[in-house]
Amino acid sequence: MTTNETPANVPEPAAGKGAPLLEVRDLHVEFHTRDGVVNAINGVNYSVSAGETLAVLGESGSGKSVTAQAIMGILDMPPGKIPKGEIFFRGDDMLRMSDEERRKIRGSKLAMIFQDALSALNPVLSVGYQLGEMFRVHQGLSRKDAKAKSIELMDRVRIPAAKARVNDYPHQFSGGMRQRIMIAMALALEPDLIIADEPTTALDVTVQAQIMDLLAELQREYNMGLILITHDLGVVADVADKIAVMYAGRIVENAPVHELYKRPAHPYTRGLLDSIPRLDQKGQELYAIKGLPPNLQHIPAGCAFNPRCTMAQDVCRTDVPVLHQVTERDGAELPGRGSACHFWKETIHG
């Protein structure tokens, strides 16, 4: 091993944009169940700055949503537990704050958009009431003022005839409109950071594009940080600045968005990119990564991806790879790139 393969445990310094808004350091989350301990997150590091979009990519069970829940502080504890790690928000470790301090941050500074707006909106309350709740909880506005603000918000996310629809219930809206309401709720207090947990997964493709555009536009307008959790590589490409790929509760690769698509430095990422259906491959069999994601109670020894990896060697079955700083062939560091693979050089440089 050469000297430039130093373990990149600490996320890359935020270049130019000042101190990161949110910084997750060596986060571990485990769930204590009757059948044993499930290690959902095993040391995640990432950071987001204001105005920046980080896409967290991974398949089901890779820990992307659990990380988001840990950041928001809405993890059910027990059974969940955070044995190790730090989550800095504007320099303060949120895991050391009191419940009340965290509650004040939630919603006003840090907000979340959920995957399925139908189930994330309370069916017995009108959307106006639920939007207004944000102002009443955090700013103590009267019901009437809160309602006026709700109408304003609904206009901002372009819900037609907001004034007439403010008293309608969630089930009276279409899927896309409901997701707009979720976005409006998250935006209400102009937070510094929004976590969007698969915001378009429950929507059909045409509406997906509208919602992503709206989200990206509002992010620019308010200069917010955005963490976009998704398993859809197509959604990511247009809006994200950088990508973190998760597998079995770890970040296996991070990179600026276009570099990742061009030159993946981890076999898992490459497998993901190869399994996107492409028009020019019509009629051919679609590529799929062999095997299944690991059982988080029994994560394979060594690299968690080794049973499914085409490049696996003996070392992959014994040593857990650290996140290596990825470099060019000539040793020049690629900023913001890391790969947790023993053979990242072979992967990226062929």
Place this chain on the structure above:
Amino acid sequence: MSDTSGITSPSHSSPAGDYAAKEEVARQSGTAPQPSEPKKTQASSLWANAWRDLRRRPVFIVSGIIIVLLIVIAIAPSLFTSTNPKPGDLAHFMQKPKLGHFFEADWFGYDGQGRSIYARVIYGARASMTVGVFATLFVTVAGGLIGILAGYFGGWVDALLSRLTDIFFGIPLLLGSLVMLQAFTGRTAWTVALALGVLGWTQVARVMRGSVITVKQADYVQAARALGAGNGRIIFKHVLPNAIAPVIVVATIALGMYISAEATLSYMGIGIQNGISWGADISTASSQIRNSLHVLLFPAGFLTVTVLAFIMLGDAVRDALDPKLR
């Protein structure tokens, strides 16, 4: 701003846009007289909306009228009859009802001791209503609170409260209240209601706990938490309204059960002392039904209608609290 406004404008032919536009047309043509809109916006909390909806439901109107009437009877029985229900005149022994004699002493006939059944039914309402309504209120509040706390907080709170519930659940309602009421010397409708309530809350607590556990896991509860709502707001605005439907059903059924439990206790001679209640009259009548059905018919009929009215009310309230059924 400009680059997406075309995509998201309502006139665009995307499915979402179409759907929203259609909804919009339906809404504007269907309802909503525009001038009254501002007034409506002010009070649109869950309960205000439910109330607005309830006022239009025939089931609610009918059951509401019956219940209000019964409450008036219970508070001021003398408005409905001038006959004293207690002294009997054996000259009237088991006289059949004279159905044409509205509001008179012999309207419903006389019982085995020559007392006016009409007067007794009217005066008996107070005891039955007091027992039924207050025992139900007690179990709903106490059981509901315990169920919410156990279900919402889980952990040791749940373990403790659930064991407490199990202990009380093991005591049979009638046998338990029989033993408890032995301890009271002057038994009134209130003591009977209290005894039934103390033993009866477990059912509501269990239903509420289960319901809260289901609702607590819903995304919108997590969403509310993620947006900064505290426990109190989450419990009362998000969990309770979604968890209350089964409790309302259980409570309205329990109300009928308590009125009949009071009847049973009176039958066993451990109910209300020196009082008149439908239950006591039903039990007295039960030995005479073979020759004089009317003695049983009127108190039992009032009991049935009362219980039915409360069950209908519960049904209507439950439906009104669910916007999808409105």
